[in-house]
Amino acid sequence: MSSIDVNRNRIFALVDVNDFYVSCERLFKPDLNGKPVVVMSNNDGCAVSRSEEAKALGIRMGMPVFQAREILQGRELITLSSNYTLYGDISFRFQETLESLCPNIEPYSIDECFLELTDLAEAKKDLYSFAQLIKQRVERWLGIPVCVGVGATKTLAKVANQLAKSNIKHRGVFMIPNNKISSILSKVPVADIWGIGPAYQRLLMENGIESAYDFSQLRKDWIRKNMTVVGLRTAYELCGFSCYDLETNPQTKKEIVVARAFGERVKDLESLIEATCTYLLRAVEKLWKENRFAQTLTIYIRTDPFRKEEKQYSQAVRVEIPVATHDLMELQDYCIQALKQIYKPNILYKKSGVMLSDLVKMEEIQADIFYKPKDSKITKLITSINANFVSGKVRTAITGFGYRNWRMRRGKISPFYTSKWKDVPVIKSK
């Protein structure tokens, strides 16, 4: 157990919203209840959130929308563009609602939160009722359905949440009591364990390990040797020994990526530069928000892999910046030079992306004695204005004006119900 710090007798819950994006849409469009609904990815390409009715009709996660329509053969399917402004707002409300019941929460993703209930008097009194209260409160206060899983560790809470979701009998709340861990885990496939990726899954299957219980009973030195300390922690967690605390301070980013598919494919260098510099601005805004400087800039472009009949091309280029920077003008120069290097004419491009990596803090910047830091007043001004208004409101002229074919397609976006006065839902007289 050398490097692992374990804790017994703790209680965690994982609360997760069912079909989050669809549920957010339904809150303001009650006529969508009971109907097959999908929310589409950027550019209205694929299904990224599906209502139960849509799942029942055979629409899979990530399925291209045109394929979904083929499957339905004319039966009604409601498709919506993703409205991340709305989902972000509901996500914050979701976190606040959970905080009204429990002070220790960790937002894990846009639609999932871990709660630590260990020292909560009300939870200790009757844990199962408290888990139900969480579910009822979110559903009443925000009108979005959730599942709640409870267990002695974060990994067990995650398992419990999956069981709450997959088995109707549990009615959205499932608890793994410490004396039933083995019997419950023996029915959970190893692939469903939080943190076990496809590679480890293959390794375990090859060694005859099929259930989460089998995995938890493996010899610890074998796990350590074959699956590193991370695998070992997972095994302890499955045995009820907590190795992971709530992470209440969000981790600083290791890299910032902004990559998007274009609304229509583009051929000319000018459009590629416009689009990519627009993504760069977004990335630099995030860089300032994180208070970091970038040492490396990577630019990539590619064609549409689904158009097999067309000439395919994809290329990335990495720029090592002499001294870490957060200056938009400097990064933009590198970005344009990089694009000129990898651009090939007579090709239809579908996507480009920007990655800022090797992010460092101000005091970590390595400069040589001849280095004179660039004055980033302009970038500071741009990012601070944009942070207070709308991202991308102030930008450089190189990012283009007016209609641009690379701009994202969002044909069926719902109104901004919670962020624009003119978009709030209207109650009509009858």
Added chain:
Amino acid sequence: MAGFPKPSEDYFQKRLDPKELLEQNPATTFYMRISGNTWKRHGIVDKDFLVIDRSLEPSHGKMAVVTYMGDFSIRRIGKIQGRLCFLELDEKANIVPVELESDVQIWGIITFVIHRCK
């Protein structure tokens, strides 16, 4: 001067912020708008904004936004002998209880009506 607080600091107060009045529970407060004059006798007219708090329990006499057949509507909630019902005004302006239809859901309780004076 550093370290020595101005005596007047204790008396600073922020300006009034209407959000504090309108949003008792910001996480559960939503806004909607009215189109038409059906609810005029309840003091709600065309183009008014409604402030709705979903965290409040429906109690006797409260106005609520409800969903019915996929649409939003407004009803006055009644609680008579422990049971929820709707209260409608009859022609003589008496309040009469109406059975709560099963396909009506209470969406949220109306806490304020924002009316622009003409």
